[in-house]
Amino acid sequence: MAGPALGISLAPFIRSSPTLSKIFTPVANWYAGGSLYRQYGLLYDDLLIEERPDVQKALSRLTPREAYDRAYRIKRASQADVLHAPLPKEQWTKPEEDVRYLLPHVLEVEKEEAERAKWDTLTVTRK
Template sequence: MYKSLKPLANAYAHITGYRQHGLRYDDLIIEEREDVQKALTRLPQRESYDRVFRMKQAFQQSVLHRELPKDQWLKPEDDTRYLAPIIEQVAKEDSERAEWDSLVVEKKK
């Protein structure tokens, strides 16, 4: 199943054009969610800097209505998920915290 869907996924990623602007898939995640904001604070300093650089570069290319030169496009093997695992960890921690906060203590008789 993976082998049959992978070419379709790569074609879709190419059509969306975010790699032509130098962005990674996780750069497209909406930042207004609380769990994403927490995850962004947990990014290593270098990864956070690289994210901001990619966003500024993509914004500049968008304003100029151009793509990056073809040699600067993001390659599919470099398009790794760097933020999603942290978001999942934050969501897991939040759900665990909610479970502990809603715990009802009953007194033994």
């Protein structure tokens, strides 16, 4: 697993340094714009691999509205992909709309799993 599962991220370090932030922010924006998922109306968290157990559990914790919106975005993007044409520009996801709605749930699930593993491997010793 990559990303949050490893617990390694340079983002806080880069954000804390004004110089590094000036350097990496345009590159990050260019990369996000070039990945084309926004042209299909998707959010970044829509791209997470659903087969991962932690993501499946996080998906079950979404509100009904969030789950519906996610399914709608994925179906609309799939239809646009079948037609080999991105959505009209007014339907693209704007950078300020691209919020991480699923990541907090995934991190919470990972934290619970780590705690569960800690308690499952706990050994009791007699004094």
